[in-house]
Amino acid sequence: MKLFEYMGKEIFSSYGITVPRGRMADNSQDAANIAREIGGTVVVKSQILAGKRGKGGGIKFASSPEEAGEAAAQVLAMTLNGHKVEKVLVEEKIQIDKELYLAITVDGSAKKPVIIASAQGGMDIEEVPDEHIVKQYVDVSIGVYPYLGREISRQLGLTGSIGKEFNRLLPILYKIFREKDAELVEINPLVISGDKLIAADSKMTVDDDALFRQKAVPYVEDRTxxxxxxxxxxxxxxxxxxxxxxxxxxxxxxxxxxxxxxxxxxxxxxxxxxxxxxxxxxxxxxxxxxxxxxxxxxxxxxxxxxxxxxxxxxxxxxxxxxxxxxxxxxxxxxxxxxxxxxxxxxxxxxxxxxxxxxxxxxxxxxxxxx
Amino acid sequence: MAIIINEKTNVIVQGITGNQGRFHTCQMLAYGTKIVGGVSPGKGGQEVEGIPVYDTVYEAVDNQQVDASVLFIPAPFAKDAAFEAITAGVKVLVIVTEHIPVHDEMDIVELACRKGTTVVGPNTFGIVSSGKCKIGIPPNQFFVEGPIGVVARSGTLTYEIVGNLTANGLGQSTVVGLGGDRVVGLSFVDVLEKFEKDPQTRAVVLVGEIGGNAEEEASLYIKKMTKPVVAYIAGKSAPPGKRMGHAGAIIERGKGTFNGKVEALQAAGAKVATLPFEVPELIRQILK
Structure with a gap:
């Protein structure tokens, strides 16, 4: 079961991963109000269970609450990649110094979780050349300790406070992956913003077979x-x-x-x-x-x-x-x-x-x- | 010979007093499987089909020589039951249960690997060393002893192919169901290596399906094998992005396609059947 971006971000935030300030809205009035609370330029993002939203016009920037309301009205009228847009996420526009990629998923042939990271974030990971992708398998009986973060930081070339922030974030993301019975947790892009690492997007898939014990995870219907x-x-x-x-x-x-x-x-x-x-x-x-x-x-x-x-x-x-x-x-x-x-x-x-x-x-x- | 299990394998059934456990205990006994005990917490001291029931796997192991266990346990409790069997020292564990959470499957496979237990499944029909021992749920009458090793990801499709083999006078050494889930205990390569070494096996049938890269990995080993391999891959007509029942059977981002698998297998020297009923004829041509 795929979760909407805003649901994934709520989970990230509750575990202590930094996400942009913002909330979900299903009408233009609420979107304008959220933009007013946030102040400054905001981004209005369509919430659908598919990627490539930007190309279809499903992500818009707005510099005032009125603009945010208009942008929301436009986006909420769209159908993107066959998905009717019913919700938008209104967030602060963050400063982007660099975009990274970070995900944890189940590797069927290795029979264990795999951490996939790249210093080339922001695009589809399938389009990133292999030599720019770092993969680390996880032994589930050990789990993820900061040392794995240090090793991946080293390979990604992350140093100083950003490296430390990455080492803190990785075990948290693994905790979410395990505790929420996720098949995939993906942050793309993971944004370096000054001395912070911010999860600017979230993609999360929860194992259908584990929903019986994931009562706290919102249910998302994606079937005919x-x-x-x-x-x-x-x-x-x-x-x-x-x-x-x-x-x-x-x-x-x-x-x-x-x-x-x-x-x-x-x-x-x-x-x-x-x-x-x-x-x-x-x-x-x-x-x-x-x-x-x-x-x-x-x-x-x-x-x-x-x-x-x-x-x-x-x-x-x-x-x-x-x-x-x-x-x-x-x-x-x-x-x-x-x-x-x-x-x-x-x-x-x-x-x-x-x-x-x-x-x-x-x-x-x-x-x-x- | 045969692989993994044979006529001497002593088997216990976890969940023997449930509907499925009871029914398939009967069927396995009818096939000739040596079932030495069952486990059902709180029902110790009872009997099922004359088989003693124990409260725990530990109790069973204390009272019997146990080589293998088969799980007829509902998905939410399967990890606990599997851990019990593995830590009690059972060396072959057959997990029939479907819909086990994938994180539980990773935990089971990891522990089994450390303790040296072979896990068949989860979400498998089981394993049959034809004419000797059946552990799992396939219908008895189609599994007849012979020279063909069969390894498959899916259940009923395997019955179809084994049924066709038997109808054409081609019996089997061992038929192994890897299981339909994304994380399972055995890979195609694990089983192919055993067939390559097994003196009874003269040729191998590999039954794969779209999704994942298990067949592509198998191809790398098939290239090195001395024994011939015939393959059938299900899902030629499946549209991309749709999960065809099994957790792994989905074509995602252009990976795990039918054509990719067939090309890899053919390049490795395997013969690929278009439809299941062609498998026996291809085997026959090879063994001539």
């Missing part, structure tokens, strides 16, 4: 309506826009199903991983979600391990009895309790395929014929 319904049911769902609704169990199998449909010239409407051991109720709801995509055909591909074929079959029968299913259903069903599942399907007028690519080809044939 169907994706949200699926999430609430514990299903992974992604809308893809085609006309073959797809349900499979397991992420890899779901992807494999999409690839197979695409191979035969089909256009999947969605990715839906019905998960393992979803049971009759979950499967029933999953099928109802599929119908919301208005497909020409439904393709169900189940290789039961933890999922039991009879559960899937019973669910399908339950949906059929509860409501009309307006499109053909092509089912491939093998694995745990396969015989029972296939028998239940047959008794209720469904045919079950054994071979995945044959079932996929059939689904594509139906979709492309209608």
């Amino acid at each position: 309506s169907i994706e949200k319904q699926a999430h609430d049911l514990g299903l992974a769902f992604v809308e893809l826009g085609g006309d073959i609704a797809v349900m499979a169990n397991g992420a890899g199998m779901s992807m494999g199903s999409l690839d197979t449909l695409a191979y035969y010239g089909g256009k999947p409407a969605n990715f839906l991983d019905a998960g393992g051991g979803t049971g009759v109720e979950g499967t029933t709801k999953a099928i109802e979600l599929l119908l919301q995509t208005n497909p020409k055909v439904i393709f169900i591909n189940i290789f039961g391990g933890i999922t039991r074929c009879d559960d899937v079959a019973n669910a399908l029968v339950q949906v059929k009895n509860a409501r009309e299913i307006p499109v053909p259903v092509v089912i491939r069903l093998v694995g745990t309790n396969e015989e029972a599942g296939v028998r239940i399907l047959k008794e209720n007028g469904f045919e079950a395929y054994k071979v995945m690519h044959e079932a996929a080809a059939k689904a594509v044939e139906i979709a492309n014929a209608s």
